[in-house]
Amino acid sequence: MRAAVLTAWQASPARFREDANAEEDFALGGYRDRLIVELAQNAADAALRAGVPGVLRLELRDGVLTAANTGAPLDAAGVEGLSTLRVSAKRDHIGAAGRFGVGFAAIVSVCDEPSIGSRSTGAVRWSREETAEVVAAEPGLAAELASREGHVPLLRLPFPATVEVPDGFETSVLLPLRPSAVDAVRRMLEETSPALLLGMPALTSIEITVDGVTRTVEPSGWHVVSASGEFAAEEVAAYFADRPTEERARPYWSVRWAVPVEAGPLPVPQVVHAPTPSDEPLDLPALLIASFPMATDRRHVAHGKLTDFLIERVAETYVRLLEELPRTPRLLDLVPALMGKGELDARIRRAILRLLPDVPLLPALSAPAPVVTSPSFDDAALYDPDAAWQVEHPVREPSADGWVVSGREASAVHGSGELLAVLAEIVPGLLPAGWPARHPALSALGVRRVELAEVVDQLSGEAIEGRDPSWWRSLYEVLPGDDPEALGALPVPLADGRLVRGPRGTLILSAPLDLAPLGLRIVHPDAAHPLLLRLGAFEATPRAVLDDPLTKTAVSQSFDSDDPDAVARAVLSLVDAAGLTPGEEPWLSELALRGDDGSLYPAGELLLPTGALAGLLVDDAGFGVAADTYDARVLTAVGVLDGFAVVNDSDVLLDVDSCDHDLDEEDAWLEFVHDLLPSLEVPPVVPEFTAIRDLELVADWPAALALITRPPLRGALLPLRVEGVEVPSYTAWWLSTHRVLDGRRPVELRLPGADPLLTGLYDEAPSGLDSGALAMLGVRTTLTDLLAAHGGPEELLELLADPAVTVDRAQLRSLWMALAAVEPSRVAPPSSVRAVLGGDIVIASADDAVVVEAPDLLQLVTDRPLVLAPFDLAESLSELVDLPLAGELVTGQVTSSGVERPVPAEVKSLLPSAPEVYVEHEKLLVDGMPCAWRYFDGMVHCDGVDGLARGLAWATGQWNDRLAVAALLRDPSAVPLLLAESDLS
Secondary structure (H helix, E strand, O other): OHHHHHHHHHHOHHHHHHHHHHHHHHHHOOOOOOHHHHHHHHHHHHHHHHOOOEEEEEEEEOOEEEEEEOOOOOOHHHHHHHOOOOOOOOOOOOOOOOOOOOHHHHHHHOEOOOEEEEOOOEEEEOOHHHHHHHHHOOHHHHHHHHHOOOOOOHHHOOEEEOOOOOOOOOEEEEEEEOHHHHHHHHHHHHHOOOHHHHOOOOEEEEEEEEOOEEEEEOOOOEEEEEEEEEOOHHHHHHHOOOOOHHHHOOOEEEEEEEEEOOOOOOOOOOEEEOOOEEEEEOOOOOEEEEOOOEOOOOOOEOOOHHHHHHHHHHHHHHHHHHHHOOOOOHHHHOOOOOOOOOHHHHHHHHHHHHHHHHOOOEEEOOOOOOEEEOOOOOHHHOOOOOOOOOEEEOOOOOEOOEEEEOHHHOEEOOOOHHHHHHHOOOOOOEOOOOOOOOOHHHHHHOOEEOOHHHHHHHOOHHHOOOOOHHHHHHHHHHOOOOOOOOOOOOEEEEOOOOEEEOOOOOEEEOOOOOOHHHOOOEEOOOOOOHHHHHOOOEEEOHHHHHHOHHHHHHHHOHHHOOOHHHHHHHHHHHHHHHOOOOOOOHHHHHOEEEEOOOOEEEHHHEEOOOOOOOOOEOOOOOOEEEOOOOOHHHHHHOOOEOOOOEEEEEEEEOOOOOOOOOOOOHHHHHHHHHHHOOOOOOOOEEEEEEEEOOHHHEOOHHHHHHHHOOOOHHHHHOOEEEOOEEEOOHHHHHHHOOOOEOOEOHHHEEOOOOOHHHEOOEEEOOOOOOHHHHHHHOOEOOHHHHHHOOOHHHHHHHHHOOOOOOOOHHHHHHHHHHHHOOOHHHOOOOOEEEEEEOOEEEEEEOOOOEEOOOHHHHOOOOOOOEEOOOHHHHHHHHHHHOOOEHHHOOOOOEOOOEEEEEOOHHHHHHOOOOOOEEEEEOOOEEOOEEOOEEEEOOEEEEOOHHHHHHHHHHHOOOHHHHHHHHHHHHOHHHHHHHHHHHHHO
């Protein structure tokens, strides 16, 4: 063989140059770092030829790498293959790893003196130095050798050799390493992993010894799936048309996928192995070994139909790999994303993703729903959840391990294991706990991601038909409560058997009550859960249920109910449980209840059989008597009358439209109140309004007043304060204006022992009620209070004009004095007045009466009825009752003549301010009428001692001393005694 090579080189130095360049290209290019891989490949092929388990021993010692392997020995064809380029002796060996005839060139990058030998067939070696010597001796080649600076092809000229083969091995390769290559080879040995054996199934183990330390590499810890086949003749023509001749002679294909059994990063370079590592990136956590056709650089996969074919087989085998792996969430990490690191990577991914969505890979808690898929699937629709499918897949039966579904049949819900266990009965093809619902691989598999709101939407129809309330509670128990919006339409089973959407507005009872007749949305007690409260349900205490609009509607429509008695029982049980007191919820008085006559009545129109009101009303009052069925406390709480019904209201606008409580004469009371108030642009507001009903129906007033004037009804008598003005309450006003006290109106009576000035004006009120209660009813207490009351002054004037009323003269004077202080605008002028005529008290026409403003004019009007009061009040009285003053009826002219006389000195001692002189008349005439005295134009006129005394007392403003002055004038010796008496006054 060596002679033939030399002859060829001699015949064509270009051939020598070509061989040298080719070997250098392979050693420094495609096979520069493939030394261990190529040694393992040769060992695997030897084992395959011999049909024995392949074992490779690699030892690095003292700069020499030794590789010993089992299997078929080196033969002449093998030596020829090793000593040529692109001529493999394995072209007819099915399953051989070596197929190009250039792999052994990898040793050239680390060694200049390789040798190989087998125990039974001998050995050969190659030497760069000896080859150079041989070439240099050839004249035709020397120049070429010189131009290459002595570089020759190492593996073309084999030399005889002797190689020691270790026991148990058939062949050994001896590689004395160049010093510069020792570290690189050591690194290659350290990086040798079980993955190397996965692409060479004929090789079972590799023993590696480096500097005396040995380790064994075996293909364990991997899950491997393989596929292979042989092309038919017509397929060879189709798939190998663009491949070299010797490749067409090997019409076989193989694919192997492997993943580590233990989770973790892939312990090999993430590249395509074909079967040795290429430069084609494959960014999947799995090792791919496939018989891809390689480009001439042995680093990249060649394009063509064969590659297209193998990509589909690679995808199918990868799907088989996933099907065989345990069905754990780790599978999701093996689902490829759409984008790859290179063209081949991307094509493999797309091929896998076209298959995966329809492959049963995923465990499911529930049976899958039938799905409709498309027989053709393009990349554009890969992640489109709305893509249209045409082929229906029927639901399968579960396997022994449970349901296994494809991605398109699966659903993923984010939630706890407890939640998923409950939803398994609702959501078809539901992935179990631990499978992350938001993992991107689920989208690639076509898994339907079901959000919480969609889960809630699916809780309908057959999916939930027949579910008992306890099942719903188990669902609420596991639902997350941090997304109230998603749970807003959560179905809720009610106590009456209904199933409603949404917890908002439902009620969770705190006590077991039968409230079905009310139509309330009461959660079934077996389904009640705190989650519902967080989502808008209410804690249904009895009071909360009473406040529910549906309860109020049921009460207001109880007369029209199909079963009013059932409604009544439900409402009364609520009232009992709530502990309501009478009047607390006035609207309950509309509840339809049975009377003892079997008829229905509003609760507010029924009387307790033994109640205080039962015997107080007129016979035709219109009230029924409640049937003796329920506790009296409960009945009174809903408005059944034990005593008087009371209206309680707040912020009441005092106008006829707003203040309408269906009270007797309520409008008249409003008018009365407005008369007491100043003029207002808008009606006033009463913060709290309380009134006793049905006063107009009372027959037994003594018994009724005994109730009304005691707490709590007594509070209805208290006055109201409106816009700063105190006004009588409705109840007090009504009672004061009706004959409720011995057939008399309270305002027609006075308190026993009241103000003496009221004696004769009012009869005394009957006994039996305390004075405070009588006062609140309107019974008169004092003259001051009477005059301050609305209409009081007019009432007093009317009483004074009543002939049936008796008053004495002193009382009359006091009454006129009190009236003088009244504002005239509060009184309409009377037609008759009580006056004095000739010493008698008479009822006189207002046209005849006169008010006397000065004592000297009194003598001139004695023929007329006189309204007498202190002179300083005359003008006020005159204006109040619209009567003339005496001075308006007479001129008061002194018409007689007299003589001026000095005022006696002794009078001066009693009246220091008396004038110096007075006019004495023999017979004093005023307006032609005889008079005893007259103070006119600053001068006292008189015709006797009594007249002089009166005139001087009036002139000095000491009218009360007139009698003392008269006595003094008659007996001057009495002056000391009179002065002493004066001092005592």
